[in-house]
Amino acid sequence: MSAAQVRNPPVRRLADWPAERLRGLADEYGTPLYVLDADRVRENYRRMADAFPEAEVYYAAKANTTRPVLRTLADEGAGVECASAGELTRVLDAGVPAERVHYTAVNPPARDLDVAARLADEHSGLTITAGAADTLDRLAERGYSGRVCLRVNPGVGAGHHEKVATGADAKFGVPYDRAVEVLDAAAEDFEVVGLHAHAGSGISGEDLSAHRELVSRMGDLAREVGERGLDIEFVDVGGGFGVPYRPDDDPLDLDAVAEATREALGEVEATLAVEPGRYLVADAGVVLTEVNTVKEVPKGVVVGVGAGMTTLARPAIYDAHHQIRSLASGAETRPEREVVVSGPVCESADTLGDHWLPDPERGDLLAIGNSGAYGYEMASQYNSRPRPASVVLEGGTASLARRRETIADVTAVEPEDEA
Ligand code: LLP
Numbered sequence: 001m002s003a004a005q006v007r008n009p010p011v012r013r014l015a016d017w018p019a020e021r022l023r024g025l026a027d028e029y030g031t032p033l034y035v036l037d038a039d040r041v042r043e044n045y046r047r048m049a050d051a052f053p054e055a056e057v058y059y060a061a062k063a064n065t066t067r068p069v070l071r072t073l074a075d076e077g078a079g080v081e082c083a084s085a086g087e088l089t090r091v092l093d094a095g096v097p098a099e100r101v102h103y104t105a106v107n108p109p110a111r112d113l114d115v116a117a118r119l120a121d122e123h124s125g126l127t128i129t130a131g132a133a134d135t136l137d138r139l140a141e142r143g144y145s146g147r148v149c150l151r152v153n154p155g156v157g158a159g160h161h162e163k164v165a166t167g168a169d170a171k172f173g174v175p176y177d178r179a180v181e182v183l184d185a186a187a188e189d190f191e192v193v194g195l196h197a198h199a200g201s202g203i204s205g206e207d208l209s210a211h212r213e214l215v216s217r218m219g220d221l222a223r224e225v226g227e228r229g230l231d232i233e234f235v236d237v238g239g240g241f242g243v244p245y246r247p248d249d250d251p252l253d254l255d256a257v258a259e260a261t262r263e264a265l266g267e268v269e270a271t272l273a274v275e276p277g278r279y280l281v282a283d284a285g286v287v288l289t290e291v292n293t294v295k296e297v298p299k300g301v302v303v304g305v306g307a308g309m310t311t312l313a314r315p316a317i318y319d320a321h322h323q324i325r326s327l328a329s330g331a332e333t334r335p336e337r338e339v340v341v342s343g344p345v346c347e348s349a350d351t352l353g354d355h356w357l358p359d360p361e362r363g364d365l366l367a368i369g370n371s372g373a374y375g376y377e378m379a380s381q382y383n384s385r386p387r388p389a390s391v392v393l394e395g396g397t398a399s400l401a402r403r404r405e406t407i408a409d410v411t412a413v414e415p416e417d418e419a
Helices: 003-007 019-029 038-051 067-076 085-093 110-122 133-141 176-189 209-227 254-265 278-284 314-318 407-411
Strands: 033-037 056-060 079-082 101-105 127-130 147-153 191-196 234-236 271-274 285-297 300-305 324-326 336-342 351-358 365-368 389-394 397-402
Touching: 019 033, 019 285, 019 365, 019 389, 019 397, 033 038, 033 278, 038 056, 038 067, 038 254, 038 278, 038 389, 067 079, 067 085, 067 278, 067 389, 067 397, 079 085, 085 101, 085 110, 101 110, 110 133, 127 133, 127 191, 133 176, 147 176, 176 191, 176 209, 191 209, 209 234, 209 254, 254 271, 278 285, 314 351, 324 351
Parallel strands: 033 389, 056 079, 056 271, 079 101, 101 127, 127 147, 147 191, 191 234, 234 271, 300 336
Antiparallel strands: 033 285, 285 300, 285 365, 324 365, 336 351, 389 397
16 A cells, blocks of 8 residues: 555545444434544545546535535535535535536426526526526526536446436436537527536446546547537536445545546546545445344344434435444454344335344444445435434544434424414
8 A cells, every 4th residue: 555545545444433432422412323524525535636636526515415524625625516406505605616616407496596597696607517408498598698517418327226327317418419509509698618427326446438438428529519619618527436335345446547537538628527426425424323123033133223214215225235333342242143234214125234243232333334425415304203413523523513303393394283
């Protein structure tokens, strides 16, 4: 390992989190609890920026909108990619300069476009990425004539699950062979500044072919657009940089991805942009949860915990694997057994999967790894369950970033019964 890798290792494994500290946080804030280490987010960003020194890095805020995360990345000089009016509002409120903010509108509801057009008025420099000619028409109807980027459907998808392979899904972006025509029309009403495509989530070092193909198609398009006299500032080739979810998965070789990206893009008169979400935040977060039930069943052991699909939806939606570690004192001396870990929601889908754990006991504290990305963001109040709190660690100090919801929060949006 190089000296730089020792200082800033490419992955933080679940085993690297200090058990004592996590137990202290669980005692202080209760469980389930999202714990997010902002210093690790900073390290992940620096590694990404070092691998792509010539590129602009836009953090995909959908992975984690916790305010200290946004502030940390803003402080590092990152741009931010937003998926909705809500994210846009949060990101600007967190102090990210508008010139570094992109809003990617996907079939945007009118309410989102109204907010985006107003915010663009108030904060010049904001860029709106449109993935359909309709979106451009609707922006023009709102009097918007500012910076526009065109999202193109590259016809190449990739990802850890079919449900996240956006690049091959016609829902996203203007079909590749219609892009030039849509851009020509857009240039009459807006300041066209960029091209965008996203293959999907989970680029793995083992097979960079889909990534290469997407980038190469975007390079071709940028050159064609340039030849037609349209000056664009950037070519955004999306995010999706994978992280190791299993303890024996290798971390992504970012330098190899960067090299492949440069090679596939070729010479273009525009800056390269990338949009990592999970890479920056996944291994910066864990969910802490407590064992409340241990049930011997004919086929094994079911371990019931407080965190379920409402806390971490990824296993239920994508069969995603998140490693689980027991933080119970003395766990090291217990024999390991294979167990099924399941949450408190009345659904069979509410499982955190099969795991080998030191023989679990009621009251044990467990940590669920790689929960910094798409954990809190995909949480819900299903079963009228209040969402857990989030704690952020910065320079060793813990602070509450989101308090635990109460049942009163869940019902607060309902009108009061008339007496
Ligand atoms: N850019 C765009 C336009 C995107 O749609 C996404 C993710 C990203 C960047 C960032 O992708 P990332 O680097 O985080 O993989 N909930 C799923 C992931 C869905 C992501 C959708 N778009 C999951 O938990 O795996």
